[in-house]
Amino acid sequence: MVSVLSLPSSSSYFVHDRSFSFSFFPKRCCQNRGFPGNSSYCTIKCKLARVVDSSANPATLTKEAHKYFDQAIITVRSGDGGHGTVLSMPNQQTSKSQGRNGKEKEKAKKKSLYKRDFDGSLILPMGGRGGDVVIYADEGKDSLLEFHTKSRYNAKRGGNVDAMGVLTSQLHNGFAAPTLRIPVPIGTVVKRKRGKLLADLVHPGDEILVARGGQGGISLIDTPENRKKKMMSLTSNVMRDESDKVLVFGQPGEEVSLELILRVVADVGLVGLPNAGKSTLLAAITLAKPDIADYPFTTLIPNLGRLDGDPSLGAGMYQSEATLADLPGLIEGAHLGKGLGRNFLRHLRRTRLLVHVVDAAAQNPVDDYRTVREELRMYNPNYLGRPYVVVLNKIDLPEAKNRLPSVTEEILRIGTDDRYPEQMGSENSVQSSVLEDDLATVPSLEIPVADEKDKEIEDYPRPLSVVGVSVLKGINISLMLKEIRAALRKCRDSDGMSMNSGG
Numbered sequence: 028m029v030s031v032l033s034l035p036s037s038s039s040y041f042v043h044d045r046s047f048s049f050s051f052f053p054k055r056c057c058q059n060r061g062f063p064g065n066s067s068y069c070t071i072k073c074k075l076a077r078v079v080d081s082s083a084n085p086a087t088l089t090k091e092a093h094k095y096f097d098q099a100i101i102t103v104r105s106g107d108g109g110h111g112t113v114l115s116m117p118n119q120q121t122s123k124s125q126g127r128n129g130k131e132k133e134k135a136k137k138k139s140l141y142k143r144d145f146d147g148s149l150i151l152p153m154g155g156r157g158g159d160v161v162i163y164a165d166e167g168k169d170s171l172l173e174f175h176t177k178s179r180y181n182a183k184r185g186g187n188v189d190a191m192g193v194l195t196s197q198l199h200n201g202f203a204a205p206t207l208r209i210p211v212p213i214g215t216v217v218k219r220k221r222g223k224l225l226a227d228l229v230h231p232g233d234e235i236l237v238a239r240g241g242q243g244g245i246s247l248i249d250t251p252e253n254r255k256k257k258m259m260s261l262t263s264n265v266m267r268d269e270s271d272k273v274l275v276f277g278q279p280g281e282e283v284s285l286e287l288i289l290r291v292v293a294d295v296g297l298v299g300l301p302n303a304g305k306s307t308l309l310a311a312i313t314l315a316k317p318d319i320a321d322y323p324f325t326t327l328i329p330n331l332g333r334l335d336g337d338p339s340l341g342a343g344m345y346q347s348e349a350t351l352a353d354l355p356g357l358i359e360g361a362h363l364g365k366g367l368g369r370n371f372l373r374h375l376r377r378t379r380l381l382v383h384v385v386d387a388a389a390q391n392p393v394d395d396y397r398t399v400r401e402e403l404r405m406y407n408p409n410y411l412g413r414p415y416v417v418v419l420n421k422i423d424l425p426e427a428k429n430r431l432p433s434v435t436e437e438i439l440r441i442g443t444d445d446r447y448p449e450q451m452g453s454e455n456s457v458q459s460s461v462l463e464d465d466l467a468t469v470p471s472l473e474i475p476v477a478d479e480k481d482k483e484i485e486d487y488p489r490p491l492s493v494v495g496v497s498v499l500k501g502i503n504i505s506l507m508l509k510e511i512r513a514a515l516r517k518c519r520d521s522d523g524m525s526m527n528s529g530g
């Protein structure tokens with residue numbers, strides 16, 4: 028960009044930024060050059076330097092990972108096609124004079140057997156295809172942070188036809204460039220930047236072709252005028268006029284800007300106020316090793332852990348049963364962006380069961396529970412329709428233990444006996460709710476929430492169970508696991524039912 032500034036000519040100016048280039052004509056110089064120099068102002072032209080985007084700074088990324096881990100914009104470019112070439116027919120005399128005895132003649136004859144199509148026309152080599160760009164879900168990835176440090180991905184171009192300008196039987200196509208495969212975490216939604224949804228990569232290995240490589244150029248035969256007629260009957264690829272040369276160049280690859288949005292994929296979402304003990308719970312029942320500390324917001328990005336199968340179901344069923352996600356603590360106003368904001372609330376969308384973790388030793392555990400329910404309702408009332416279990420934590424502390432019966436009773440009173448409206452977390456409802464606010468462009472996926480906004484938390488179903496535990500001291504862990512597994516089984520049973528009834 029070029030800006031024009033007017034400055035008093037008597038002053039001295041220092042330009043510290045090396046990216047500035049400017050021309051400065053003092054008053055006398057202006058007059059010598061025939062410029063209207065009677066003005067006491069001179070014109071400085073300077074190029075403005077591009078402002079460096081501090082968000083791409085790796086130091087900022089590490090410090091504020093929670094702002095960047097689940098959303099990124101990248102630009103990908105598929106490879107250009109390799110070029111074909113313009114070939115001339117070899118000099119027949121040379122090949123005739125090659126061998127004197129029969130064997131050599133035979134060899135020369137074989138060499139002159141060019142590749143031909145079924146109709147006898149010559150098959151000429153093509154430039155290699157440019158590399159495609161594919162984005163795929165990889166179990167080894169857990170965040171989109173790396174796409175903030177590297178946001179541009181280019182696939183390789185296809186190889187050119189490697190020829191010395193003469194047609195021989197040994198000519199090959201240019202090499203096809205490999206597909207550029209970009210791994211992203213499971214649960215990544217791929218969209219065109221400010222555009223339509225391309226894919227929701229929910230399962231390991233799910234992939235989407237986001238940019239197709241350019242086609243390679245074709246090769247042409249350059250024929251001398253006197254032989255043109257004969258050649259025309261031989262091949263359809265004979266060059267006829269200058270504009271055909273365009274076909275020799277490979278097609279350019281395509282460039283697209285994409286938005287990647289990560290939605291954690293988990294069967295169970297742990298929710299609660301900061302410090303309630305969610306990370307401790309995750310560490311107690313899975314092999315996950317989340318950060319645990321006695322201050323709020325230790326969890327900055329969701330931690331995932333896998334829950335082993337239910338041993339009571341026999342050896343066949345004793346395998347990994349469900350994934351749990353420990354989400355950063357919610358506070359009052361989280362749906363408006365307070366605390367770590369509303370970004371985290373969207374990670375609940377793929378869960379089928381919620382576990383409310385409440386610090387039973389806190390000043391008012393029932394109020395804390397209500398606060399979290401209210402935040403969920405304000406963000407997305409559908410969340411209150413999901414089956415849930417309440418875990419009253421820290422009952423190793425006397426203040427929690429003493430009030431356990433009364434708190435349990437109070438919590439069980441909040442809500443109705445209705446069936447869970449979300450069909451106990453059916454696959455379809457979870458899948459569709461994943462995308463609702465990102466995919467405003469896909470009307471069929473929108474969920475009608477207008478009526479839900481008028482409801483209170485009392486108008487939604489009660490918890491499936493309330494259980495008092497101490498995840499730190501290992502009190503009642505097996506009882507809690509039993510309740511979580513029973514709730515998960517109910518979700519699965521109703522998935523089966525809804526699938527059967529849906530045909």
Ligand SMILES: Nc1nc2c(ncn2[C@@H]2O[C@H](COP(=O)(O)OP(=O)(O)OP(=O)(O)O)[C@@H](O)[C@H]2O)c(=O)[nH]1
Nearest residue numbers: 302303304305306307323324325326356497498499
């Ligand atoms: N006494 C007692 N302390 C516990 C128990 N469970 C967790 N804590 C303590 O509570 C504090 C907070 O635990 P975390 O697991 O980090 O809590 P969190 O809910 O994940 O917190 P955020 O990351 O802020 O959302 C830690 O000091 C834990 O040791 C428990 O059963 N009893």
